[in-house]
Amino acid sequence: MNNFTFHVPTEIIFGRGTEAKVAEAVKHHGGRRVFIVYGGGSVKKSGLLERVEKTLEEAGLPYAEFGGVKPNPLMSKAREGVHEAAKFGADLILAVGGGSVIDTAKAIAHGAANLDTDIAEFWAKKKPVTRSLPIGVVLTISAAGSETSDSAVLTNDETGKKGGINIEFNRPAFAIMDPELTYTLPRKQLAAGIADIMMHTIDRYFTHETGNNLTDRVAEALLKNVIKFGKIAMSNHKDYEAMSEIMWSGSVSHCGFTSLGRTMDFGVHKLAHELSARYDATHGETLTTMWGSWARYMYQDAPERFAEYATNVWGVTVGTPEERSRAGIRLTEEYWQSLGLPLSFTELGIGVKDDDEIEYLADKLTDGGKTTVGAFHKIDKPTAIAIYSMANH
Numbered sequence: 001m002n003n004f005t006f007h008v009p010t011e012i013i014f015g016r017g018t019e020a021k022v023a024e025a026v027k028h029h030g031g032r033r034v035f036i037v038y039g040g041g042s043v044k045k046s047g048l049l050e051r052v053e054k055t056l057e058e059a060g061l062p063y064a065e066f067g068g069v070k071p072n073p074l075m076s077k078a079r080e081g082v083h084e085a086a087k088f089g090a091d092l093i094l095a096v097g098g099g100s101v102i103d104t105a106k107a108i109a110h111g112a113a114n115l116d117t118d119i120a121e122f123w124a125k126k127k128p129v130t131r132s133l134p135i136g137v138v139l140t141i142s143a144a145g146s147e148t149s150d151s152a153v154l155t156n157d158e159t160g161k162k163g164g165i166n167i168e169f170n171r172p173a174f175a176i177m178d179p180e181l182t183y184t185l186p187r188k189q190l191a192a193g194i195a196d197i198m199m200h201t202i203d204r205y206f207t208h209e210t211g212n213n214l215t216d217r218v219a220e221a222l223l224k225n226v227i228k229f230g231k232i233a234m235s236n237h238k239d240y241e242a243m244s245e246i247m248w249s250g251s252v253s254h255c256g257f258t259s260l261g262r263t264m265d266f267g268v269h270k271l272a273h274e275l276s277a278r279y280d281a282t283h284g285e286t287l288t289t290m291w292g293s294w295a296r297y298m299y300q301d302a303p304e305r306f307a308e309y310a311t312n313v314w315g316v317t318v319g320t321p322e323e324r325s326r327a328g329i330r331l332t333e334e335y336w337q338s339l340g341l342p343l344s345f346t347e348l349g350i351g352v353k354d355d356d357e358i359e360y361l362a363d364k365l366t367d368g369g370k371t372t373v374g375a376f377h378k379i380d381k382p383t384a385i386a387i388y389s390m391a392n393h
């Protein structure tokens, strides 16, 4: 096991009706003027925003609203939020929504605490974030894991690049997680979220630093849990137990716990981000579109590892390591298919691309062939072209 530091400071307030505790949590984390960030309106429609605001009012906490954050959130929108938050004199940024809203709230927190720096400089890693404002979350979708993660992902609408920064300031101060708030999710978002949660663990599982260790066993248990409850949730989105298990798995999956002591890969996430940046495709769906192609390209690098995945997650016990590897890949894809998730460009709804477009994606991913992504098997431009081509049908 490699050396590691693990520090997740986020206070988790989990369960039915916990949004009523939002004012208490804000005060506990030093907030006196709250800047509320939300998305395209689901929290208005459900009445959640109104309930949150009422709680703040009753506690005597002034607040300002900033809505309209879209999935695959844009840097320009976050920049607008920075100005608004500064004008209001916010000292805590409260995200009411999912990953897109939370990541925008993170950017606003960093920007509002550093008004002399354009937030794009942070995302381009030209400047480090050395201070920020506390971030609170009221989570409405189990998916990105941003409520506990050290990551924030934005699309820079000037460069067309979607990417994240991983810093400790991205960890929210608190996260209110009421599974009942996810009952209103459209099926597509519920399914995409289940896939994203699985992929946060799968993108950490494929590493060469293996052995008989706790991190692997936790990862496998988490995956089995999400697979089981994902099926139940898709047939009854008001099943409290299923929605709870999925919500908590989402946080555990991306807080870093399933990669302790080893290098993370995240190559599939990076391949997928280019599809979101270029075609505004849903994050979880871009992951299922790319993973099978990535896995089929990679499994011969480490058939024993893919076979371990197949056996411990999917119960495949017969065959050579190569045969078990292929069975594990197939079963993963069949599961996603059963949730209505796409496995190819066509199923993702973006159509078959020509060679120039595939090269464009590979160029964006590897900065024109100058860099590589992933750690399990470094993906350079030719490899990216090969993997995108495998999904291009």
Ligand code: NZQ
Binding pocket: 038, 039, 040, 041, 042, 043, 069, 070, 071, 072, 073, 097, 098, 099, 100, 101, 103, 140, 141, 142, 143, 144, 145, 146, 149, 150, 151, 152, 153, 181, 182, 183, 184, 185, 186, 189, 193, 196, 254, 269, 283, 284
């Ligand atoms: O915008 P509204 O109207 O709220 O609707 C949203 C949005 O259309 C809807 N929704 C959310 N909760 C709902 C609901 N609709 C009905 N009822 C509810 N309770 O769902 C849609 C998707 O929302 P979004 O916030 O985009 O979903 P998700 O949590 O999947 O976040 C995806 C974003 O997070 C990034 C992704 O790349 C993507 O941009 N990620 C962030 C990570 C992180 N910060 O750690 C890690 C991930 O790997 C990921 O990259």
Ligand code: ZN
Binding pocket: 144, 196, 199, 200, 269, 283
């Ligand atoms: Zn993800």
